[in-house]
Every structure is written in C-alpha cells, then in structure tokens.
Amino acid sequence: MQVAPPTQAAPPVPVASSAVEPWDPSATQVMPGPVPDYDDPADVVTGEIVTDPLDDAPAAPVEVVLALGANLGAAQETLRAAVSDLAGTRGIEVTDVSPLARTAAVGPEQPDYLNAVVLARTTLSPRDLLRATQAVEHAHGRERAERWGPRTLDVDIVVYGSVLAVTDDLELPHPRAHERAFVLEPWSQVDPQAVLPGLGGGPVAALAATAPDRGGVRWLALDWLTAAVPGTSGVPVVDQPAPGYQDGGYDPHPAAPGYPQDGGYDPHPPRTDGTGAVPRTPRP
Numbered sequence: 001m002q003v004a005p006p007t008q009a010a011p012p013v014p015v016a017s018s019a020v021e022p023w024d025p026s027a028t029q030v031m032p033g034p035v036p037d038y039d040d041p042a043d044v045v046t047g048e049i050v051t052d053p054l055d056d057a058p059a060a061p062v063e064v065v066l067a068l069g070a071n072l073g074a075a076q077e078t079l080r081a082a083v084s085d086l087a088g089t090r091g092i093e094v095t096d097v098s099p100l101a102r103t104a105a106v107g108p109e110q111p112d113y114l115n116a117v118v119l120a121r122t123t124l125s126p127r128d129l130l131r132a133t134q135a136v137e138h139a140h141g142r143e144r145a146e147r148w149g150p151r152t153l154d155v156d157i158v159v160y161g162s163v164l165a166v167t168d169d170l171e172l173p174h175p176r177a178h179e180r181a182f183v184l185e186p187w188s189q190v191d192p193q194a195v196l197p198g199l200g201g202g203p204v205a206a207l208a209a210t211a212p213d214r215g216g217v218r219w220l221a222l223d224w225l226t227a228a229v230p231g232t233s234g235v236p237v238v239d240q241p242a243p244g245y246q247d248g249g250y251d252p253h254p255a256a257p258g259y260p261q262d263g264g265y266d267p268h269p270p271r272t273d274g275t276g277a278v279p280r281t282p283r284p
C-alpha cells in the first residue's frame with residue numbers, strides 16, 4: 001500500500017451524506033452510521049479517524065430522559081446533588097424532575113433504591129451526554145463493581161430524542177428501560193403522555209403498569225428536591241419498611257401517614273388534576 005508523503009494532501013475521503021449534513025435526531029435513526037466506502041484502498045491513509053453519528057452534536061437541542069438511582073450512602077442527598085450537577089452542566093438544560101420513588105432492588109440482593117427521572121434538553125452529542133452523566137456518577141463516588149450491584153449513584157440515558165442506536169458503549173433507548181418500573185413509573189408521573197421509542201417501547205404509563213418489578217415501587221415523594229432531608233444521613237434506604245408501603249403492592253398514593261413525620265412534607269398529596277398523576281415536582 002502506498003502512503004502519501006507528508007507534504008501531499010490526503011486524498012478526499014468519500015463521506016456519506018448523513019455525516020456532513022446537520023443531524024436531525026428527531027428523525028429516527030439506526031446506528032451505527034455509514035462506513036466510508038473507499039474506492040481505492042491503496043489511497044487510504046492509515047490512522048484516519050472515523051466517527052459515527054453518536055459523536056455528532058445535534059443541529060437543535062434534543063429532548064432526553066435520564067434515569068437516576070442510588071442505594072448506598074445518603075441516597076436522597078446524592079440524587080439531589082446529581083440533579084443539580086446535571087442542571088449545571090454546559091449543554092444540559094433540566095426541564096423537569098419526577099417524584100422520588102423508593103423501589104425494591106432488581107437484581108442481586110441489596111438495599112432498596114431511590115429512583116428518579118430527569119427530563120432535559122441537550123445540545124451535547126449522545127456520547128458527550130454519556131460522558132457528562134458518567135462524570136456526575138464519578139463525582140459521587142460511583143465505582144463499577146458487581147453488575148446491577150449496589151451503587152452510590154447510577155445515571156442512565158433512557159432516551160435521546162428518538163434515536164435508536166446499538167453500539168459497544170451506548171445503546172439508545174436504554175436496552176432495559178422498557179421493563180423497569182423503577183424507571184417507567186417516575187417517568188410516567190412527570191410526563192403521563194410519554195412514549196418510549198424502539199423495540200419493546202410504547203406508552204410509558206402502560207409499560208409501567210405491566211413491568212415485572214411494578215410491585216417493588218413502594219412509594220413516591222413529591223417535593224424531595226426542596227423539602228428537608230430527614231435526619232443527617234438522607235433517606236433511610238436500608239432495612240426499614242417505608243411508611244405507606246403496603247405488602248409490596250404498588251400504591252403511589254397510599255393512605256398511610258406522610259413520610260417523614262417531622263420533615264415537613266407530604267409525599268402523598270391528593271391528586272389534583274383528575275388524571276391520577278402526581279403533581280409535578282418543582283424544578284431545581
């Protein structure tokens with residue numbers, strides 16, 4: 001193979017049109033993107049960087065859904081801080097935050113989780129968004145040990161616009177979101193009309209109602225971003241039955257007394273709009 005001398009400009013590489021036109025993530029796409037089609041392999045310069053569309057910043061802000069979970073340490077405080085960190089990240093605008101859900105752990109035996117869903121708009125590429133969410137995880141001491149094991153903070157990208165992608169490091173929508181009540185239930189509470197794109201997708205509220213772990217959603221707290229965190233170490237995530245938890249059955253509006261009794265907030269307010277949805281959590 002001939003390698004061009006350093007002074008000679010590299011021959012133009014044919015680029016498929018989607019790599020150069022402004023990317024419109026609202027149009028459903030299947031990744032990875034097109035592979036350059038070299039006419040003459042002898043002209044290929046080694047070391048060329050080939051990107052796929054998951055590295056491309058969108059032409060306009062894209063609506064994304066992020067799922068947060070924590071079950072080690074001061075979980076509620078961590079989730080609050082994570083929402084604030086995401087909102088403070090350049091290229092991410094947090095538009096809404098779901099109620100906080102206490103959920104039985106799916107996977108290996110471990111403490112209950114606190115879960116929440118963040119709706120945002122981003123000008124970051126999907127991979128830059130992944131890097132940003134991982135940076136937030138790291139800032140809160142996230143270590144990767146056991147798969148599906150306990151963690152101080154997990155931030156998953158549930159959807160990025162309507163992009164469908166399967167790559168080594170990023171799958172969109174998140175491949176297990178469609179079967180996780182701990183994602184779907186808080187998401188449907190903050191956006192009752194939401195629809196999950198892709199295979200296995202559909203109306204989020206309907207998916208939440210049939211998800212295998214739906215019985216593990218113990219309660220939802222509304223003003224968790226603004227109310228005082230009970231005690232000094234955040235929400236008691238471990239080893240305590242949550243008030244309002246009724247035999248493992250899912251009831252987002254249990255009649256049980258509010259939690260915490262002394263924290264000054266009521267996680268079980270009356271429904272206000274007749275839809276059965278819990279009113280929205282104030283923005284951070």
Ligand SMILES: Nc1ncnc2c1ncn2[C@@H]1O[C@H](COP(=O)(O)OP(=O)(O)OP(=O)(O)O)[C@@H](O)[C@H]1O
Pocket residue numbers: 130144146147148149154155156157158168169170171172173174175176
């Ligand atoms: N949509 C996505 N959101 C976040 N990470 C993703 C996504 N798709 C693929 N990944 C990859 O998954 C890897 C493992 O992620 P993580 O450690 O959060 O998994 P997990 O939380 O144990 O399991 P799960 O993916 O089932 O939630 C990440 O390093 C990332 O590259």
Ligand SMILES: Nc1nc2c(c(=O)[nH]1)N=C(CO)CN2
Pocket residue numbers: 068069070103104105106107112113115148149154182
């Ligand atoms: N209830 C619940 N279970 C889980 C969660 C989570 O966030 N909530 N995250 C996991 C790994 O992503 C594994 N299991």
